[in-house]
Amino acid sequence: MKWFFILSGLIACTGKPVRSSCPVNMSPSRVVVRFGDPFSVNCSSPSNQLQSMGWESTYGTGIGRQDGVSSVSLEIDSVKDWDLTPLCFINLLDNHQCAETLSVTVYKIPDSVSMSQPSQMGPMVEGEKYHMQCDIVNVAPVRNLSVNWHKGNKIIYTEEFDKTSPSPVNTSSVLNLTAQRSDNGTQIWCEAQLKFSPPVPNLHTIQSKSHEVVVLYSPTFTRPENETLELSAGSTIILNCTATGNPMPVYSWHFPHPIQQTKNKNENQPILAPSIQLSGTYTCTASNTQGTKTKTFTVIEATRNRTTFAALVGVFLCVAALLFIVGFFFVTPEGTFSFSKGSYLKGQPTSSGPV
Ligand SMILES: *[C@@H]1O[C@H](CO)[C@@H](O)[C@H](O)[C@H]1NC(C)=O
Ligand SMILES: *[C@@H]1O[C@H](CO)[C@@H](O)[C@H](O)[C@H]1NC(C)=O
Ligand SMILES: *[C@@H]1O[C@H](CO)[C@@H](O)[C@H](O)[C@H]1NC(C)=O
Ligand SMILES: *[C@@H]1O[C@H](CO)[C@@H](O)[C@H](O)[C@H]1NC(C)=O
Ligand SMILES: *[C@@H]1O[C@H](CO)[C@@H](O)[C@H](O)[C@H]1NC(C)=O
Ligand SMILES: *[C@@H]1O[C@H](CO)[C@@H](O)[C@H](O)[C@H]1NC(C)=O
Ligand SMILES: *[C@@H]1O[C@H](CO)[C@@H](O)[C@H](O)[C@H]1NC(C)=O
Numbered sequence: 001m002k003w004f005f006i007l008s009g010l011i012a013c014t015g016k017p018v019r020s021s022c023p024v025n026m027s028p029s030r031v032v033v034r035f036g037d038p039f040s041v042n043c044s045s046p047s048n049q050l051q052s053m054g055w056e057s058t059y060g061t062g063i064g065r066q067d068g069v070s071s072v073s074l075e076i077d078s079v080k081d082w083d084l085t086p087l088c089f090i091n092l093l094d095n096h097q098c099a100e101t102l103s104v105t106v107y108k109i110p111d112s113v114s115m116s117q118p119s120q121m122g123p124m125v126e127g128e129k130y131h132m133q134c135d136i137v138n139v140a141p142v143r144n145l146s147v148n149w150h151k152g153n154k155i156i157y158t159e160e161f162d163k164t165s166p167s168p169v170n171t172s173s174v175l176n177l178t179a180q181r182s183d184n185g186t187q188i189w190c191e192a193q194l195k196f197s198p199p200v201p202n203l204h205t206i207q208s209k210s211h212e213v214v215v216l217y218s219p220t221f222t223r224p225e226n227e228t229l230e231l232s233a234g235s236t237i238i239l240n241c242t243a244t245g246n247p248m249p250v251y252s253w254h255f256p257h258p259i260q261q262t263k264n265k266n267e268n269q270p271i272l273a274p275s276i277q278l279s280g281t282y283t284c285t286a287s288n289t290q291g292t293k294t295k296t297f298t299v300i301e302a303t304r305n306r307t308t309f310a311a312l313v314g315v316f317l318c319v320a321a322l323l324f325i326v327g328f329f330f331v332t333p334e335g336t337f338s339f340s341k342g343s344y345l346k347g348q349p350t351s352s353g354p355v
Helices: 002-014 258-263 303-330
Strands: 025-027 030-034 039-044 050-056 064-067 071-076 087-092 097-101 103-107 112-116 129-139 145-151 154-160 169-178 187-194 215-221 227-231 243-246 250-254 280-288 291-301
Touching: 030 039, 050 071, 112 187, 129 145, 129 187, 145 169, 154 169, 169 187, 215 280, 215 291, 243 280
Parallel strands: 030 103, 227 291
Antiparallel strands: 025 039, 039 071, 050 064, 050 087, 087 097, 112 129, 129 169, 145 154, 145 187, 215 243, 250 280, 280 291
């Protein structure tokens, strides 16, 4: 009795009984059933003070009081209510009566799951915020509904609902999305699923059609920094102005010397190899509907190469001078070359060595 009061006190404090004091066992202990489907459940009591027991329900077979039994079963052919609360009661020999409600969750998978975006699914613009909506029609119970938003192969947002209506409702989930260039070309879709606590398995998901995202963004150079290139003899300079953007950027070049402007035919290309290689500042512009970007290429005379050239010329001059000197001393008056000017004899080996 002392324990009973303590327990009552606990119930009063927490507001919910941890365990029913009515000695009945239900099998299964709770029911998750699709609207229109059948189910059956057994209620039994281990009490040896049992006088009678039975089910109380608006419909089904097995309703009513039965004497002298220790189990009663309720069978429902087709669930016709969203809020079903069958009650299993027992009457004990001391006239004590108690009852327990069977937990029944009646569900309905959605008729449709579809996605919409206020701006009619047109292209998005990088950096702008968008609200995408997923409409779920005729689902019950909404508090067990979970909506997942997929982008590519990732779930980017999950929404659950705390409405309590047991009957079917129309509901929607809104995804806030800031358009990013990396989203261009990815698929977005939503899916709805009814989730129940174990051991009830989750029902299969219903997916919306997927939507291919198009994000418009202004040109961005693959190498954004301005570049400095050196002109070197024998190799052509290549100016690489490649940019990404949606729509595809168009290019235009501005040359340092007007004559180049007329000579270059491929000036609408991202890669430029000037047909007349001259130093100066080349400017490339990449533009699309979302913006225009400019990059400069400074082409300079290769100073290091000029020193190399000077060095080469220097070496060449030295060699020439040397040859001249050598020639002056060793070339014979006939024009043939000899190591030993005085003692040279045609067709005969000479004994004297070089000077
Ligand atoms: C209820 O009990 C009866 C008899 O014990 C058994 O045949 C039936 O399968 C049980 N039903 C459920 C739903 O457990
Ligand atoms: C849900 O939407 C459907 C179709 O749009 C409509 O026929 C139905 O009446 C709506 N149900 C509720 C509960 O609003
Ligand atoms: C989405 O944006 C709306 C309006 O800006 C805001 O009310 C809502 O809380 C946002 N939702 C989420 C999940 O951030
Ligand atoms: C953006 O996506 C569209 C559609 O998939 C694709 O055709 C286009 O090439 C993409 N553009 C960029 C710059 O990635
Ligand atoms: C439905 O969802 C609620 C809230 O998440 C949860 O407490 C309850 O157990 C769920 N119902 C079933 C049958 O699993
Ligand atoms: C490139 O050069 C231009 C003009 O010379 C200048 O306005 C711009 O800020 C430079 N950009 C970078 C990334 O240094
Ligand atoms: C130009 O630069 C891009 C990006 O860095 C690169 O993919 C491409 O191969 C380069 N083209 C040339 C001709 O160098």
